[in-house]
Amino acid sequence: MTGHLRLALLLVVVLACVAARATSALADPLRATHTVRAHRHVSRATRVAREQAKVARYARHLLGIPYSYGGTSPRSGFDCSGFTRFVYAHFGVTLPHYSVAQFDLGRRVSLRGLRPGDLLFFDGLGHVGLYIGKGRFIHAPHTGTRVSIDSLSGWYASTYDGARRII
Numbered sequence: 001m002t003g004h005l006r007l008a009l010l011l012v013v014v015l016a017c018v019a020a021r022a023t024s025a026l027a028d029p030l031r032a033t034h035t036v037r038a039h040r041h042v043s044r045a046t047r048v049a050r051e052q053a054k055v056a057r058y059a060r061h062l063l064g065i066p067y068s069y070g071g072t073s074p075r076s077g078f079d080c081s082g083f084t085r086f087v088y089a090h091f092g093v094t095l096p097h098y099s100v101a102q103f104d105l106g107r108r109v110s111l112r113g114l115r116p117g118d119l120l121f122f123d124g125l126g127h128v129g130l131y132i133g134k135g136r137f138i139h140a141p142h143t144g145t146r147v148s149i150d151s152l153s154g155w156y157a158s159t160y161d162g163a164r165r166i167i
Contacts (some may be wrong), residue, residue, distance in 0.1 A: 051167050052117025056132040059087045065147045067140045072097060076120070078140040078147060080128045085132060091094055093166060099128040106164035112162055120152070123160040131163065 068077025072086060081102060084094040095102050103125050109118050118131040120139075129139030135152045150156060 002151055026061060038107075048167055049115060050166075052115050054117075055091060055127075055167070056116035056138075058090055058150075059130050059132065059138045062087070062147050063138070063149070065140070065143045066149070067143055069143065071140075078141060080140045083140040083147060084128050084130055086116070088166060091167075100125045103162070103164060107164040109165045111160070111163070111165040115165070117165075117167060119164045119166060121163065122156055123159045123161070125161055 012139075061100075062074060062078070062083065065074050066077040067079065068082075069079050070082065071079050072076035072082040074086075078086065081095075081097050081099045084102060085097050088095050095105065099121060102119060103121050106119070109115075114120075115133050116131055116133045120129045120131050120137050121127070122129070126139075127136040127139070129150075131137045132149065136145065136149050137152055137156075138149050140147050141150070152160070
């Protein structure tokens with residue numbers, strides 16, 4: 001083999017190695033970007049779930065506050081939509097003081113897809129509560145009662161109209 005042929009062959013091998021590295025360098029950032037995007041998506045879902053769990057935990061602090069028609073605060077008492085409105089306002093989310101109007105917000109959630117913090121609607125949209133997990137919800141039921149936790153069964157299951165995720 002002549003010196004020129006060896007030099008040409010060596011040059012081809014070096015160029016092939018450089019081209020392979022360049023291709024790999026181009027592919028890695030694409031993979032890295034995809035991984036970052038996927039991680040960001042998971043992180044957002046996790047953040048939403050955590051925020052909703054905070055909403056449900058905060059609502060528990062209001063257990064025992066008396067029901068009051070039109071009530072919107074712990075001082076005046078709560079009606080059902082005043083209760084959910086007050087809880088979400090604590091987290092900077094403004095809800096109307098009317099269960100039907102609250103039903104028009106957020107996105108629909110199936111019964112199987114419920115997560116703590118979701119709003120639950122009953123009785124022709126005449127009542128609203130806040131899901132806290134394990135088939136239970138917290139709400140201001142009616143005159144003569146206090147903010148309490150009930151099971152999503154019995155009368156509530158038979159009059160269930162749907163759920164909305166606000167966050």
